[in-house]
Amino acid sequence: KQEVTQIPAALSVPEGENLVLNCSFTDSAIYNLQWFRQDPGKGLTSLLLIQSSQREQTSGRLNASLDKSSGRSTLYIAASQPGDSATYLCAVELASNTGKLIFGQGTTLQVKP
Amino acid sequence: KAGVTQTPRYLIKTRGQQVTLSCSPISGHRSVSWYQQTPGQGLQFLFEYFSETQRNKGNFPGRFSGRQFSNSRSEMNVSTLELGDSALYLCASSLTTSASTDTQYFGPGTRLTVL
Numbered sequence: 001k002q003e004v005t006q007i008p009a010a011l012s013v014p015e016g017e018n019l020v021l022n023c024s025f026t027d028s029a030i031y032n033l034q035w036f037r038q039d040p041g042k043g044l045t046s047l048l049l050i051q052s053s054q055r056e057q058t059s060g061r062l063n064a065s066l067d068k069s070s071g072r073s074t075l076y077i078a079a080s081q082p083g084d085s086a087t088y089l090c091a092v093e094l095a096s097n098t099g100k101l102i103f104g105q106g107t108t109l110q111v112k113p
Numbered sequence: 114k115a116g117v118t119q120t121p122r123y124l125i126k127t128r129g130q131q132v133t134l135s136c137s138p139i140s141g142h143r144s145v146s147w148y149q150q151t152p153g154q155g156l157q158f159l160f161e162y163f164s165e166t167q168r169n170k171g172n173f174p175g176r177f178s179g180r181q182f183s184n185s186r187s188e189m190n191v192s193t194l195e196l197g198d199s200a201l202y203l204c205a206s207s208l209t210t211s212a213s214t215d216t217q218y219f220g221p222g223t224r225l226t227v228l
Contacts (some may be wrong), residue, residue, distance in 0.1 A: 034216065043117075043203055044219040089156070097209060098169045099146040099161030101217060106155070 002027045005090055006104035013080055014112050021075040021107045023090035028068045030092045032050075034101065035064050035075050038087045046077070080111045115140065119208050125226045129193060129194040134223045138185050138206030145187040148177060149203040155175035159202075162187055163209065191225075199227045 003026045013019055023033070034046040048057045048064040050073070056065040063076040067077050073090055087108045091101035117223070118137045129220050138145050147159040158171040162181035179189040191198055201224050205217035 039226075041201075044205075046216045046218060049216045071149040074213050082169075091156075097163070099144050099163065099205075099207065099209065099217075100158045100171070101146070101148075101156075101205075102158070103148075103156040 002030075002092065002094060002102050004090060004102050004104040006088075006090060008107060009105065010108045010110075012110040015080060015082060016077050017076065017080050017111075018076070019080055019086050019109070020063075021077070021090075021109070023073040023075070023104055025071045025073075025092050025102075027094070028071050029094065031069065031095050031098075032093050033064075033066055033073050034093070035062075035073075035092050036091065037088045038089060038106070043113050044089065078110075082111045082113050085109055085111050087091075117202055117204060117218055119202075119220040119223050121223060122221065123224045123226075125228065126194050127228050128194055128196060130194050131190060132194060132225060133188055133190045134202055134204075134225075136187045136204035136206075136220060137191075138187070138204075139208075139218055141205035141210050142218075144207045144209040145181055145185065146205045146207075147187070147189050148194050148203045148205070149173075150203060150222070151199075156203070159189065194227045196227050198225065200225060 006060040034049045035047040061078040087106040089106045091103045124163040144163045146161040161169045181187045201222045203222045205219045
């Protein structure tokens with residue numbers, strides 16, 4: 001059974017710091033991995049999607065990497081800002097056309113001004 | 114392009130009642146997935162519909178059901194509500210075709226409270 005774990009559960013950093021969020025999964029046979037952001041009481045915003053054949057994806061200050069063999073992904077946030085404060089979730093899809101994402105519990109990030 | 118919309122946004126029901134939630138996907142998206150989010154269990158997959166057919170189902174009791182219409186709008190129904198059904202219900206749509214999977218785009222959710 002695929003399990004997704006995110007460590008740490010919560011993180012507080014001063015503004016301007018570069019940070020790394022971690023995601024691990026137990027079964028390396030994934031189709032893709034996605035990172036999402038969730039603001040309190042809101043839906044999820046897609047940040048990055050990495051196909052199983054890719055090693056990383058970048059969008060602005062965000063960079064996500066994927067190492068299938070070790071069952072790990074990291075989300076790197078450069079020059080963090082207070083507006084980055086949110087819960088970050090990673091999710092894996094095991095096969096194409098399932099529409100089923102398996103989520104980690106998330107890392108709640110607070111960026112202090 | 115309009116995003117995924119969900120109605121209603123908030124709902125209060127009592128135990129034993131039933132409820133229907135609605136989701137309108139992004140125009141052109143044919144896949145709709147539903148998730149339940151609770152503080153204890155996190156985000157859990159309920160089911161996914163593509164072209165009016167349920168392709169995948171999560172580990173939820175039969176009280177949870179859904180359907181998709183020809184315009185890709187989807188509804189989920191929960192019968193005989195229990196206190197533990199209180200949650201944020203999220204739907205997501207994607208441009209998934211029969212051959213590939215794309216990013217899922219989530220709606221704002223429906224907050225269901227069961228008293």
